Amino acid sequence: MRGDGARAWLDEGLKLLAEQGAPAVTLERLCERMGMSKGAFYHHFGSMPKFRTRLLAHFEAEYTTAIIDAVEGAGGLTARERLERVVAEAVKDTGPGLEIAMRAWAKQDPEAAAVQERVDATRIGYLRGLCEEAGHATPSRMATLLYLALIGGAHLMPPLPPAEMREMYGVLLPLLD
Template sequence: MGSTGERAWLSAGLALLSEQGAPSVTLERLCERMGMSKGAFYHHFGSMPRFRTRLLAHFEAEHTTAIIDAVEAPGGLPARERLTRLMAEAIKNTGPELEIAVRAWAKQDPEAAAVQTRVDATRVDYLRKLCEEAGHATPDMMAKLLYLVLIGGSHVMPPLSPADKHRVYDLLLPLLG
């Protein structure tokens, strides 16, 4: 997705979003974080609305598509093994702050809401597919349950640690049958 320079700006944007929320993702703060000029920013993105669109796409690519691709990369793995790999990838890849920040942004912004809706649907659909392949009697509900642990575990105070999420998944995965 884009050049190395663009990726650096997008990574800085996700860091700001994660640390301070969507209102903090401003041209001034991005330039300060990057140690770059506004001209450098405009060279890559042209405008803040375009940057925000790209930032949302970057979030989706890095925190959904890339995870699914990593799980599927070995090819031919049984569904249960892919589920285990998925849980491990999702837990290590997604800090609670970023997920919370994107969801908060989605409550305020229609474009962010559309991306969050698509991300949730993609994640749950992939989980449903794996649960179905694993032979679960109600793959839709099991997929939602597994996803609720990931998302809900980020929203409780304090958030569930990665180790606690692994323990919860260790309890849930045998329910696949």
């Protein structure tokens, strides 16, 4: 795979992370998968630790910030509609591999742990705000329940497929009423 720019390297890093876990995200594997030289890698990142830091930031931006921004950018949606939209985004067909790999990485690496903690807090905080706006009696508990369903569904063996996750949220979301 050939790719230009730092984003292509970061996207490939997330794919490799999801497929094989953090220990597999090595300079050699990245270069092989990208069809690029080590020099091209160093041009963008300077070192593997700098790449890992940017990879964590890329994960947070793409799988948390961008999703929230897209839901909020839709405009004119009620809190319930935004909840439904964020749930739909969360259970897209990307599969659970990346989320599981990030959590495993966070158990082994303090920098990854700090990012995962921030991601979890941001996601739950966003859900809590929507649950509160939707008038749920216990928005913090409902937000946590919605998030735990996503995490738990990914960790089942085999993981719940997106269609089953959507059905599960079809049962949970009416609890907001």
